Amino acid sequence: MQQDYLIRATALNGQVRAFAANMTGILEELRARHHTTPVATAALGRTLTAGAMMGAMLKGEEKLTIRVKGDGPIGQIVVDANASGEVRGYVDDPSVELPLNAVGKLDVSGAVGREGFIYIIKDLGLKEPYSGSTPIVSGELGEDFTYYFAKSEQTPSAVALGVLVDTDRTVRCSGGFIIQLLPGLSDDEIGELEARLSGLPPVTTLMDEGKSVEEILEVLLDDVVIRDRMELKFRCKCSQERVEQTLLSLGRDEIQGLLEDQGEAEVVCHFCNEKYHFTGEELQGLVEQLS
Template sequence: MRDYLIRATAMEGKVRAFAVRSTGIVDEISRRHQMTPTTTAALGRTISAGLMMGAMLKGEEKLTIMIKGGGPIGQIVVDANALGEVRGYVTDPLVDLPLNEVGKLDVAGAVGTDGFLNVVKDLGLKKPYSGSVPLISGELGEDFTYYFARSEQTPSAVGLGVLVGVDHAVSSAGGFIIQLLPGLKDDEITLIESLLSRIEPVTTLLEKGLGLEQILQRIVPNVEVLEEMDVHFRCNCSRERVEQTLISLGREELEQMAEEDGKAEIVCHFCNEQYLFEEEDLKNIINQL
């Protein structure tokens, strides 16, 4: 099944809703970084949130999510844009913790709760928009819910999930964001809260074969899909970009690198792609300076 996202409204335009299936993307990133199930779950939840938040943007706009909670995983970084493209990494992809007290992957233990969730949006203006909130649970769904309420003043409900098999392959990953807009009556809000309290985990619904529209229909009445789009893992690193990074080091450092190491090996944080520059390559770069 393909990875895709839908943008919708519900309850006569008084609710804005997003849902995403990101199974293939999360599995690819997990394999690229040889991640443990716990770090896959933490990054995968953030990937799904990033894709849906990217769908709130327009044109060439993009955003970066940074989560640093003081846990052993280090920092989570996710880039996403309005085109449905996403990439991400964690500082230590090999962190592995025992299951938590309810028998689930201990995402909160890996992420930590002593830190912040930061979102930086490049909207094409002189200065990027930046919002930051303290982490409240480390489970991430609750933290993004708090971010929308506190930083963007939009009451929201965020559900995120990743299911990892015994072979470490991702069997399902995805999420939803429900945002309450002005005009909702108290009884309508109560209805949404009641439906949310009974909703099964998003991974369970995906495993059952439900489509994204069907998932949203279990949370809010009268869903109207406005847009459906494919989503993809995409890293914009390239040998040319890495070469420009080497050039920025300056002649002296490049000459020292060529003399002492005889090569330079650069690994992209996001996709784990390796770029090797042999001594002759380094000398050619030096000659351009």
């Protein structure tokens, strides 16, 4: 799997903050684990990239969860990310197949739906997590996260997210950027940036041409200063021990019922699709623990 990474940058004398990420390898691993169709791969990849960049806005042990709950056939998209560059995610229905949209592209908005909400839950180490939500405005996800930043966090932002899937359904490239405007920019500077954004080809077109995320930011912004480069990695925290604790939390009667009905149990992790098998003897041991 290729090395995925994220950069943090500033421009225009620190009045613009930027993040850009290459997520190609992580998305390909998740595609292979979940057997996602091209449109499901694209929807998951766009949300993963947004999650990784939003995770990079956090500090220390802080983490967040994104839930995209639209009315489309893909169901819910869930992504976890943290300040250390670790991400994981899944879609409810990875088998969704849709025809290409009117411009010949993967119909992400058709899969996600055009009605619903994006929910962001941030664990900042406080007593209660921070939670924000905004309506889905297009289902294409880049516009939806742009709207989230403007309305929920009051930060004018431009979010570009893209996934290019090859003819064999593998991930050819996946990535994106977030540009955030800080107070102090003149109207002329904002107008220039908007013109560059509107004239920029899709981020996956630039990546497929061989441009790095650093070079993409340099096309967009003058005087880019790269502040940090962080490795991104897929990491799921599931394990046999954690799944065992989940089973124990069901209670003695529930486990006894599994034992009597099936004689064994198999638990599949939503995030990584790993399967955890418990024999009848192991289930009996759990029952005895709870007795």
